[in-house]
Amino acid sequence: MMVQAPEELRGLLTDLLGPEGGEAFLGVVGQGAPTAFRVNTLKATDHRAFELLEEEGFRAEPLRGVPHGYLLTEEPFPLGRSFSHFLGNLYIQDPSSMLPPLALRPAPGELVLDLAAAPGSKTTQMAAMMENRGLIVANDPKVRRSTFLSFNLMRTGAVNTVVTLLPGNRLGRLYFETFDRVLLDPPCSALGTVKAAPEALRWWRRSERLSRLQWDLMVSAIKALKPGGVLVYSTCTLMPQENEAVVAEALRRYPVELEEVRFEGLKAHPGLTSFQDLSFPQEMSRAVRLYPHEGPGEGFFIARLRKTSGMKPPLERPGGERLPLVDSHHPSVKDFSKALADHFGLPEGFFEGFLFERAKELRIFTPEAARLSYLNYTHRGLPLARPEGPPPALTTWGAQFLGLFASQNVIDLQDPMELLSYLRREELVVSDGLRGQQVIRY
Numbered sequence: 001m002m003v004q005a006p007e008e009l010r011g012l013l014t015d016l017l018g019p020e021g022g023e024a025f026l027g028v029v030g031q032g033a034p035t036a037f038r039v040n041t042l043k044a045t046d047h048r049a050f051e052l053l054e055e056e057g058f059r060a061e062p063l064r065g066v067p068h069g070y071l072l073t074e075e076p077f078p079l080g081r082s083f084s085h086f087l088g089n090l091y092i093q094d095p096s097s098m099l100p101p102l103a104l105r106p107a108p109g110e111l112v113l114d115l116a117a118a119p120g121s122k123t124t125q126m127a128a129m130m131e132n133r134g135l136i137v138a139n140d141p142k143v144r145r146s147t148f149l150s151f152n153l154m155r156t157g158a159v160n161t162v163v164t165l166l167p168g169n170r171l172g173r174l175y176f177e178t179f180d181r182v183l184l185d186p187p188c189s190a191l192g193t194v195k196a197a198p199e200a201l202r203w204w205r206r207s208e209r210l211s212r213l214q215w216d217l218m219v220s221a222i223k224a225l226k227p228g229g230v231l232v233y234s235t236c237t238l239m240p241q242e243n244e245a246v247v248a249e250a251l252r253r254y255p256v257e258l259e260e261v262r263f264e265g266l267k268a269h270p271g272l273t274s275f276q277d278l279s280f281p282q283e284m285s286r287a288v289r290l291y292p293h294e295g296p297g298e299g300f301f302i303a304r305l306r307k308t309s310g311m312k313p314p315l316e317r318p319g320g321e322r323l324p325l326v327d328s329h330h331p332s333v334k335d336f337s338k339a340l341a342d343h344f345g346l347p348e349g350f351f352e353g354f355l356f357e358r359a360k361e362l363r364i365f366t367p368e369a370a371r372l373s374y375l376n377y378t379h380r381g382l383p384l385a386r387p388e389g390p391p392p393a394l395t396t397w398g399a400q401f402l403g404l405f406a407s408q409n410v411i412d413l414q415d416p417m418e419l420l421s422y423l424r425r426e427e428l429v430v431s432d433g434l435r436g437q438q439v440i441r442y
């Protein structure tokens with residue numbers, strides 16, 4: 001169906017994409033986006049994830065250019081209601097939205113800031129790329145959206161995150177030159193999302209207002225980045241005012257330079273060096289643009305910047321609070337960590353190298369979480385157990401996390417019928433002699 005777009009928007013699309021590109025773009029408005037997902041390598045290998053998915057009746061094919069990314073080809077019921085999804089084996093995510101973390105390349109052990117993180121598609125992807133090590137400060141000031149972020153972090157078993165609820169422009173001062181990598185995926189006019197959200201055709205007029213917010217967040221992101229660190233700026237809009245213009249201003253005013261972003265096997269275009277009466281530096285061609293009429297995903301803009309030198313520190317830095325974290329030998333947690341390790345037969349020294357907070361729940365963290373102070377934080381680490389024991393009672397997330405490593409007090413279901421009857425809450429026949437909490441595994 002060809003959509004009727006107002007003249008002004010048609011003109012804009014023609015200037016951006018050429019006459020044929022503009023028509024092709026309007027041709028996909030409202031056609032719906034295919035369901036894509038990423039296997040969460042913190043919970044399952046691709047092979048293991050597919051065994052269960054296929055038993056549930058789903059079929060999928062690999063997405064080009066995205067490791068662990070797949071496009072559903074058969075969806076007998078919504079993937080979001082599957083057992084695979086509940087277990088956190090996968091994350092439903094637009095194919096183009098999987099690209100900014102690939103451009104950022106966060107590594108295990110690094111300190112990473114995700115400045116506008118909710119609902120966490122890219123945070124959870126980065127947690128997996130970092131093999132659950134190092135730390136991601138995942139920030140989003142919208143309380144409701146951040147509850148989805150926290151839930152997604154628990155479902156995917158991310159231990160290496162702390163969620164804060166701050167306006168992003170405050171983070172540059174709070175975390176001046178702290179992070180190895182920063183992802184800035186700010187609010188945008190979302191013109192690239194028209195396949196699934198035709199109403200986005202009306203939002204491009206918001207560009208001017210949004211570009212002011214994007215600029216404030218860009219400045220904050222650059223300040224939070226260590227000299228030599230990498231920043232990825234991404235949006236799901238095609239509007240140059242929110243993309244190239246924001247990046248060009250950063251190149252002009254701050255010590256950053258653009259690095260090449262390329263994705264093997266994907267149709268993409270270089271960033272623009274001019275648009276209508278705007279002109280941008282030649283190196284803008286190192287950024288990429290993806291268009292929704294040319295691939296399975298949304299339209300996206302992705303630029304990778306490296307900070308070339310240090311900046312003048314702020315006169316005053318807000319304090320923030322340290323988390324009350326202790327290691328597994330600390331008197332407040334040692335009985336619990338030992339009881340959990342003994343009860344579930346965890347590998348020797350399993351809890352070495354993690355830190356804990358003993359509050360209403362026993363939470364587990366990576367050591368890097370202790371290196372920073374936080375303001376207005378909510379979710380942090382992974383809630384592992386309720387320490388009312390010993391032995392402590394595992395939370396659902398704790399059971400999913402530890403269950404992968406447990407060697408005793410585990411009930412391994414043998415076939416799909418057993419799994420089905422368990423999911424229907426029918427009685428399980430188990431061997432005698434089992435005591436205390438059991439992890440059910442399939």
Ligand SMILES: C[S@@+](CC[C@H](N)C(=O)[O-])C[C@H]1O[C@@H](n2cnc3c(N)ncnc32)[C@H](O)[C@@H]1O
Nearest residue numbers: 116117118119120121122142167168185186187
């Ligand atoms: C494009 S979405 C982020 C999507 C997310 N990165 C993901 O991949 O799941 C932009 C986010 O910016 C957040 N936001 C709005 N105002 C903000 C501000 N002043 N500072 C930081 N984030 C803000 C919104 O709540 C929204 O969740």
